[in-house]
Amino acid sequence: MSEFDFRPTLDAPDDDPHLWLEDVEGERALAWTARQSAKTLKHFAGTQFERDRAALTAIFDRPDRIPLVTRCSQYLYNFWQDAGNPRGLWRRTTFAAYTKADPQWELLLDLDALAARDGEDWVWGGASIEPETRERAVLRLSRGGSDAVVHREFDLSSLSFVADGFNLPEAKGGISWLDPDTLLLFSALGEGMATRSGFARTVRSWKRGADSLTAPVIFEAGSDSLGVSGHLDRTAESERLWFIEGPGLFKAIGRIGDRSGPKLEINLPRDARWDVFGDWLAVKPRKPWTVGGTTHAADALIGISLSSFIAGERRFSTLFEPDERRCLQSFFWNNGKLIVAYLANLAPRFEVFTPGRQKWTRRTLDTVTAEGTVHLWSLDEEDHETNGEVLVSAQDPITPSQLLLLDLNDAPPLGAPVILKRNPESFDATGLVVTRHEAVSIDGEMIPYTQVGPANGNGDAPVHLSGYGGFGISLLPTYNSSLGKLWLERGGTCVVANIRGGGEFGTSWHDAGRREGKRLAHDDFAAVAADLVRRGITLPRRIAAEGGSNGGLLIANMLTRYPEHFGALFCTVPLIDMRRYTKLFGVSGIDEYGDPDKPEDWTFLREISAYHAATPGQPYPPILLATTKRDDRVHPGHARKMAAKLQALGYPAYFYEPSADGHSYGKDNRERAAFIALGNNFLRSAIGWQDDGIR
Numbered sequence: 001m002s003e004f005d006f007r008p009t010l011d012a013p014d015d016d017p018h019l020w021l022e023d024v025e026g027e028r029a030l031a032w033t034a035r036q037s038a039k040t041l042k043h044f045a046g047t048q049f050e051r052d053r054a055a056l057t058a059i060f061d062r063p064d065r066i067p068l069v070t071r072c073s074q075y076l077y078n079f080w081q082d083a084g085n086p087r088g089l090w091r092r093t094t095f096a097a098y099t100k101a102d103p104q105w106e107l108l109l110d111l112d113a114l115a116a117r118d119g120e121d122w123v124w125g126g127a128s129i130e131p132e133t134r135e136r137a138v139l140r141l142s143r144g145g146s147d148a149v150v151h152r153e154f155d156l157s158s159l160s161f162v163a164d165g166f167n168l169p170e171a172k173g174g175i176s177w178l179d180p181d182t183l184l185l186f187s188a189l190g191e192g193m194a195t196r197s198g199f200a201r202t203v204r205s206w207k208r209g210a211d212s213l214t215a216p217v218i219f220e221a222g223s224d225s226l227g228v229s230g231h232l233d234r235t236a237e238s239e240r241l242w243f244i245e246g247p248g249l250f251k252a253i254g255r256i257g258d259r260s261g262p263k264l265e266i267n268l269p270r271d272a273r274w275d276v277f278g279d280w281l282a283v284k285p286r287k288p289w290t291v292g293g294t295t296h297a298a299d300a301l302i303g304i305s306l307s308s309f310i311a312g313e314r315r316f317s318t319l320f321e322p323d324e325r326r327c328l329q330s331f332f333w334n335n336g337k338l339i340v341a342y343l344a345n346l347a348p349r350f351e352v353f354t355p356g357r358q359k360w361t362r363r364t365l366d367t368v369t370a371e372g373t374v375h376l377w378s379l380d381e382e383d384h385e386t387n388g389e390v391l392v393s394a395q396d397p398i399t400p401s402q403l404l405l406l407d408l409n410d411a412p413p414l415g416a417p418v419i420l421k422r423n424p425e426s427f428d429a430t431g432l433v434v435t436r437h438e439a440v441s442i443d444g445e446m447i448p449y450t451q452v453g454p455a456n457g458n459g460d461a462p463v464h465l466s467g468y469g470g471f472g473i474s475l476l477p478t479y480n481s482s483l484g485k486l487w488l489e490r491g492g493t494c495v496v497a498n499i500r501g502g503g504e505f506g507t508s509w510h511d512a513g514r515r516e517g518k519r520l521a522h523d524d525f526a527a528v529a530a531d532l533v534r535r536g537i538t539l540p541r542r543i544a545a546e547g548g549s550n551g552g553l554l555i556a557n558m559l560t561r562y563p564e565h566f567g568a569l570f571c572t573v574p575l576i577d578m579r580r581y582t583k584l585f586g587v588s589g590i591d592e593y594g595d596p597d598k599p600e601d602w603t604f605l606r607e608i609s610a611y612h613a614a615t616p617g618q619p620y621p622p623i624l625l626a627t628t629k630r631d632d633r634v635h636p637g638h639a640r641k642m643a644a645k646l647q648a649l650g651y652p653a654y655f656y657e658p659s660a661d662g663h664s665y666g667k668d669n670r671e672r673a674a675f676i677a678l679g680n681n682f683l684r685s686a687i688g689w690q691d692d693g694i695r
Helices: 027-044 047-060 111-118 306-310 481-488 507-511 515-534 550-561 587-593 599-608 637-648 669-686
Strands: 070-072 075-082 085-093 106-110 122-129 136-143 149-155 168-171 173-179 182-187 202-207 217-220 227-233 240-246 253-258 261-265 273-277 280-284 289-291 294-296 301-305 317-320 326-334 337-344 347-354 361-364 373-378 389-396 399-407 418-422 432-440 446-454 463-466 493-497 543-548 568-572 623-626 653-656
Touching: 027 637, 027 653, 027 669, 047 481, 047 669, 075 122, 085 111, 085 122, 106 111, 111 122, 122 173, 136 173, 168 182, 173 227, 182 227, 202 227, 217 227, 217 253, 217 261, 240 261, 273 326, 280 306, 280 326, 301 306, 317 337, 326 373, 337 373, 347 373, 432 515, 446 515, 463 515, 481 493, 481 669, 493 515, 515 543, 515 550, 515 587, 515 599, 543 550, 543 669, 550 568, 550 637, 568 669, 623 637, 623 669, 637 653, 653 669
Parallel strands: 463 493, 463 543, 543 568, 568 623, 623 653
Antiparallel strands: 070 075, 075 085, 085 106, 122 136, 136 149, 149 168, 173 182, 182 202, 202 217, 227 240, 240 253, 253 261, 273 280, 280 301, 289 294, 301 317, 326 337, 337 347, 347 361, 373 389, 389 399, 399 418, 432 446, 446 493
């Protein structure tokens, strides 16, 4: 079959003329990607691109940016990348040293040196430190940035790998320490150990010195489950193991057991989110839940004693109740206290609850800023080591982030968080203003969006519009160094759309934009683009839209469904072929999108399958589709095939695929800078913004 053979229909999985491009390492496919990438670089990697790449690389490599840390015992651990260490350094310091302007770090591992020595394209995937002695860690190393990782045990005293230690070949999955000589292993490694989604379907007890492949299975789920995991709960008074099964993307089953396996299933709704600390259980139902004679609303947060619940008690304490635009975002335990984060019409709010047998006490964290985008999390890596200290990150689109420390043990009134570090300014924000607006979607729903740019436009503003709208993920406006440097500083305007499918307004907002509603999420995005024109901010030909992953599906649908709203599109690491996405992405996405093998689901999926919807003779704007060869989460085949089809139909479609990294933009700062700079140079060129005073 030639590169441009075309068959009459694309409805069936095999009626695909570009199927050969799904062969990730295929010689023919790689030759095609090389030609396409070279063509794209020839068009858009000129002098301005080189300047932009250099500017972004310098920002990403700045030595005075915040080194994010997590504490384990007396040390703060950090992974750091810069110009001299592009792959990165794993290092640690003390808290006292960290608070200084220029901390002294102890180097644990130089990943660049390791990659050179091993002859491998190593990308850091994280570390799990043994929590009892803190003498060993199991490191996760990815080849080229893929989700599948190699596990290697590391000695923190000798700073060397343990030759006969807990070492695993490449696979998806993970480990959890039981004691210095025993791991819980939940890995897809081994025959019959993977679910249909490619994740672990068993939990094994792996003793030091034993063969991982013959380690006894102490828990297993069916192959139709998404995956399983296990861990030792060190907050409990006696040894308690948790075995977690994910029947679907938004479902979990928790079982309590011991080292021989699970003994008791916790009788909670499978679609509820929950967390345990000691003898206390916090639950967030995804749907209304009637229990103990009380109906708890969807997205409420309720609490109870775990031992009482196991014994049959069902009288929960209500901790948080949502309303239409007041919704829970997250909750976590720290030193026996429950920290709750929610949005009140997109403004951040935080409360802390202390459980009690008679009553849970509540305290508002009113010393934490209620403006911009704010996140809280525990300083300590291990739950059982938390002592009330939490980290706070606060920022807005024109103010760089600050890292602060808040001590929940302070007596009321709670003192203000202490500033630990500040990120430097990356772009000139003079004259920029941040405003909130709402667009009316196709069904009358009001869709919020945040606009950042000059106070007074001329009706022809170059606009960068982005969105996501999936998996219940809230897309909140942050200080974006890349767009600030390449777009805002040069007089452009940036817009973030809070379309349905996200989590900004709770489960109902997410559900409205998934499965049959995914089309509505895309309508929302188009409505924001139209509203920018209605308000006199810009013109359709001056709107450049960008989205990645699920947001890449969004951008592909803007091409086929709303081409008249946009001047250019940048579609990154995307899903696009919704007929075959389960063959590429895996069945884990079915809860979000639907099952294309079911006729009733394909009926609505085909409406958002841009790969099938693309037809000749349409007013499609220029598009750049970019992916990476090592993307084993979504698969590069989506972007490859869409670019090939659009080009065969005669459209201005460009393609770019670097060989490194997985479901992201590069394994080091220079690669990420190149990916972003190339995409933005394409967008500016396509909307005719090359000569508008760009420096």
